[in-house]
Amino acid sequence: MLVQLLNEVRQCRACEPHLPLGANPVIRAQSSARILIIGQAPGTRVHATSIPWNDPSGDRLRVWMGVNKETFYDESQIAIMPMGFCYPGKAKSGDKPPRKECAPMWHEKILNYLPNIEITLLVGNYAQNYYLPNKPATLTETVKQWQRWAPHYIPLPHPSPRNNIWLKRNEWFDKELTPYIRRHISKQITTVKSK
Numbered sequence: 001m002l003v004q005l006l007n008e009v010r011q012c013r014a015c016e017p018h019l020p021l022g023a024n025p026v027i028r029a030q031s032s033a034r035i036l037i038i039g040q041a042p043g044t045r046v047h048a049t050s051i052p053w054n055d056p057s058g059d060r061l062r063v064w065m066g067v068n069k070e071t072f073y074d075e076s077q078i079a080i081m082p083m084g085f086c087y088p089g090k091a092k093s094g095d096k097p098p099r100k101e102c103a104p105m106w107h108e109k110i111l112n113y114l115p116n117i118e119i120t121l122l123v124g125n126y127a128q129n130y131y132l133p134n135k136p137a138t139l140t141e142t143v144k145q146w147q148r149w150a151p152h153y154i155p156l157p158h159p160s161p162r163n164n165i166w167l168k169r170n171e172w173f174d175k176e177l178t179p180y181i182r183r184h185i186s187k188q189i190t191t192v193k194s195k
Contacts, residue, residue, distance in 0.1 A: 025085035066182030
């Protein structure tokens with residue numbers, strides 16, 4: 001059962017010796033979900049709250065998707081599974097890459113319990129490298145060629161404020177890809193009313 005598997009994931013301590021803040025695997029899913037978001041790894045705020053995309057990057061991702069917070073966090077509709085389930089620590093520029101153990105250890109098992117996924121958003125290079133084996137060398141070219149994999153996989157840049165320059169240089173992203181994402185996601189989900 002998925003509930004049992006998610007409990008196993010949340011109790012995983014495989015990488016704990018390498019994690020500066022200890023293990024706190026963050027994942028959200030139900031078998032009924034129709035949208036899947038595969039990002040990088042939790043940041044410090046997500047580690048502290050156990051709420052994925054609970055930061056400015058999440059705010060921008062929700063704008064790209066055209067969903068409110070209530071809908072975004074409705075696990076019956078949207079599953080969230082990072083490449084690395086725990087905060088990997090700081091690097092010279094930003095966070096360290098996701099731990100390499102997580103995806104091979106858990107992703108396939110979890111995906112077996114998500115039979116209704118219609119759209120998978122691959123956020124950032126790590127997810128794209130793992131799920132799009134014949135993709136172009138750069139993130140920009142991969143995202144530009146999104147139609148190769150749509151609608152099942154949609155490659156996206158990371159929505160971090162660090163990528164503001166990328167978004168300014170690639171105006172086609174907001175003109176072409178964002179409307180496509182919103183249109184297709186709106187067909188798969190029911191908006192949850194804000195309280």
